[in-house]
Amino acid sequence: MNNRALTILVVLVLLSFSAARASHIVGGEFTYIHVDDSSSGGLNFKIYQVSLSIYEDCLTGSPSAIAQDNPAFIGVFDAITGVTVHADSVNFVSAIQLPTDFQNSCAKNVQATCLIKKTFVKTYALPANSDGYVISYERCCRNASVVNIINPDQNGSTFYCIIPPGNESNNSAVFTHFPPQIICLNTPLIYDNSATDADGDSLSYGFCSALNGATGSNAKPWPPTYPVWGDSVGYVSPPFSPQVPFTGFPPITINPVTGLITGTPNAQGRFLVTVFCDEWRHGVRINRIHREFQFVVQPCTRSVIASVPQFSTDYNTYIIDCKNYTVNFVNNSIGGFAYKWDFGVPGATGDTSNEFEPTFTYPDTGTYTMKLWVNPGTTCADSIMRLVKVYPSFTAAFSDSGNQCPGSAIYFQDLSAATIKPITNWLWNFGDGNTSIAQNPTHNYSSGGTYNVILVSENAKHCIDTAFNQVVIETFKPFAGNDTIIVKGSSILFDAIGGVKYTWSPSTHLNDTGIYNPLGFYADTGHYTYAVHVISSYGCAGDDSIKVTVVGNAEFVVPTAFTPNGDGRNDYFRPLAVGYSSLNYFRVFNRWGQRVYSSNSLDAGWDGTFNNARADIGTYYWEISFVDRYGTNGTLKGDVTLIR
Numbered sequence: 001m002n003n004r005a006l007t008i009l010v011v012l013v014l015l016s017f018s019a020a021r022a023s024h025i026v027g028g029e030f031t032y033i034h035v036d037d038s039s040s041g042g043l044n045f046k047i048y049q050v051s052l053s054i055y056e057d058c059l060t061g062s063p064s065a066i067a068q069d070n071p072a073f074i075g076v077f078d079a080i081t082g083v084t085v086h087a088d089s090v091n092f093v094s095a096i097q098l099p100t101d102f103q104n105s106c107a108k109n110v111q112a113t114c115l116i117k118k119t120f121v122k123t124y125a126l127p128a129n130s131d132g133y134v135i136s137y138e139r140c141c142r143n144a145s146v147v148n149i150i151n152p153d154q155n156g157s158t159f160y161c162i163i164p165p166g167n168e169s170n171n172s173a174v175f176t177h178f179p180p181q182i183i184c185l186n187t188p189l190i191y192d193n194s195a196t197d198a199d200g201d202s203l204s205y206g207f208c209s210a211l212n213g214a215t216g217s218n219a220k221p222w223p224p225t226y227p228v229w230g231d232s233v234g235y236v237s238p239p240f241s242p243q244v245p246f247t248g249f250p251p252i253t254i255n256p257v258t259g260l261i262t263g264t265p266n267a268q269g270r271f272l273v274t275v276f277c278d279e280w281r282h283g284v285r286i287n288r289i290h291r292e293f294q295f296v297v298q299p300c301t302r303s304v305i306a307s308v309p310q311f312s313t314d315y316n317t318y319i320i321d322c323k324n325y326t327v328n329f330v331n332n333s334i335g336g337f338a339y340k341w342d343f344g345v346p347g348a349t350g351d352t353s354n355e356f357e358p359t360f361t362y363p364d365t366g367t368y369t370m371k372l373w374v375n376p377g378t379t380c381a382d383s384i385m386r387l388v389k390v391y392p393s394f395t396a397a398f399s400d401s402g403n404q405c406p407g408s409a410i411y412f413q414d415l416s417a418a419t420i421k422p423i424t425n426w427l428w429n430f431g432d433g434n435t436s437i438a439q440n441p442t443h444n445y446s447s448g449g450t451y452n453v454i455l456v457s458e459n460a461k462h463c464i465d466t467a468f469n470q471v472v473i474e475t476f477k478p479f480a481g482n483d484t485i486i487v488k489g490s491s492i493l494f495d496a497i498g499g500v501k502y503t504w505s506p507s508t509h510l511n512d513t514g515i516y517n518p519l520g521f522y523a524d525t526g527h528y529t530y531a532v533h534v535i536s537s538y539g540c541a542g543d544d545s546i547k548v549t550v551v552g553n554a555e556f557v558v559p560t561a562f563t564p565n566g567d568g569r570n571d572y573f574r575p576l577a578v579g580y581s582s583l584n585y586f587r588v589f590n591r592w593g594q595r596v597y598s599s600n601s602l603d604a605g606w607d608g609t610f611n612n613a614r615a616d617i618g619t620y621y622w623e624i625s626f627v628d629r630y631g632t633n634g635t636l637k638g639d640v641t642l643i644r
Helices: 003-019 062-066
Strands: 027-038 043-057 072-078 083-089 092-097 115-127 132-140 157-163 182-186 188-192 201-205 260-263 271-283 284-298 319-320 326-328 339-342 359-361 367-375 381-391 398-402 409-414 423-429 442-443 449-459 464-473 482-485 492-493 501-505 519-522 526-535 541-551 555-557 576-578 580-589 594-597 620-627 633-642
Touching: 027 115, 027 132, 027 526, 043 157, 062 492, 072 115, 092 449, 201 633, 319 326, 326 594, 398 449, 398 464, 409 449, 482 492, 519 526, 519 620, 541 555, 576 580
Parallel strands: 182 284, 319 381, 482 541
Antiparallel strands: 027 043, 027 284, 043 115, 072 083, 072 132, 092 115, 132 157, 157 284, 188 260, 201 271, 271 284, 326 359, 339 367, 367 381, 398 409, 409 442, 423 449, 449 464, 492 519, 501 526, 526 541, 555 576, 580 594, 580 620, 620 633
């Protein structure tokens, strides 16, 4: 078959692939070994055997898409210019279903998985050059249930490796262990992601971006294209990123020297994780391999769990004891019948216990690493480590001073005491919704009341304590009395409240200006406004005023309309009596003569209801029976309009 016919055949095959886009790719990686050297036509060649491994989801992935992964289209490119050196259709040499690699016999309800590792091998004779080579492969699409990247079932993957330039030979690093397919939620993860290198090159590790490659409409590009290094997948941010592929407490991290991935996953789901391994020779990075894979975090029902709580926000810290050297340990483990504690005193042999919840006194201040084993030495055992920080003593305290009046400054002073200094942080809650982080704040309360003030202070060792105190602000409301109307020739007895000392002004018609209840006598008509200055028992000072209107004759002031709509204005029909000694009754009738309201007091008034329901809008009729100041009975009648 000639080259043109081969090209046409490949294009036709590709069209069938793009029509069968499916989400099934779990991950992949490249490795290579240096096989031999050769020369031809004056050129030196390096012969490499390149292996591409792709991982396919055979549980939920499309069987037709998995079948169409063969052959793989692999491209070899000049690393600097991007010129295509080889474009090959490579058939797989092996396809095996991998074990789940989940061996905890004490765990239950493990989710079913199915994973196929398909390996493609191709040998290349590459001319030694000064640029080096990039070998890459693209395929769409990823597993649709991945939660930490955007549109996983619409974006493909790019896997690659680098052949270094020059005449030096190289073997790529090879990851030693396969990632676990199942990771238990809220269970410490310790996964050895290290690699080995046949050349003895130095290796370093880290998390990196997963590269996009291929699309739903072109799921298996031909000819292969040079990878776009900046074409990262889109991560669902926050909280995810290349460096935070899934969340944990403590966080998921990778050791750059050992490749050890640790942390405790705290969110369930399928997460895309991409790890690189760099090869270093003579202080220069010569190659990077990367492995893209999906970690499945799921709840696991374990029969034995070692658990010691964290009573501190510090990383993996059981407690920061800032009161004394004696620590009471809490054991939240389940499924245990035997326990062993090591309290972590360096060089000590007696710092252990077999009790369920022991108490231990540490010899000195410091940070100790405690460990608990549950069912040690048995098939179903577990263990946990926590830090214990002992830094006594630390006590939060404060005082307050100032004029305890609304609007006056209250001065707070921090009195916290610490053996280990400095004290670094303060958080005040003044009990009225306001806070401060100053050491010695000043605060004004706008109104009187009893306020619960809280101080949380912290020292450099993260010892935290809380102090409580109540601050009483006087509820100070000076009141001169209600405005009033009297008839000439009458007197009024004032009745101010709110304090212990009163000063009235002006003194016109008053018998005493230095008491709360002076007597005022008015022989003639007029309008008078009096101000009273009030001082409370706390020393709070304030003012209020009252208006006195003196009229010539007794009268009733009766509104002609009112609006009982609940807005707080003109909601009651209430006549005002001036100069009358008593009231016999005040009555209101509707247009059918039904009495809708009756009272012998004018203090409340009619609220516009009848038989516990809102009265109709319209005209109502009122009648007042009174006794004047001369002892004569009389009546008044009129009408009022109810408006809503």
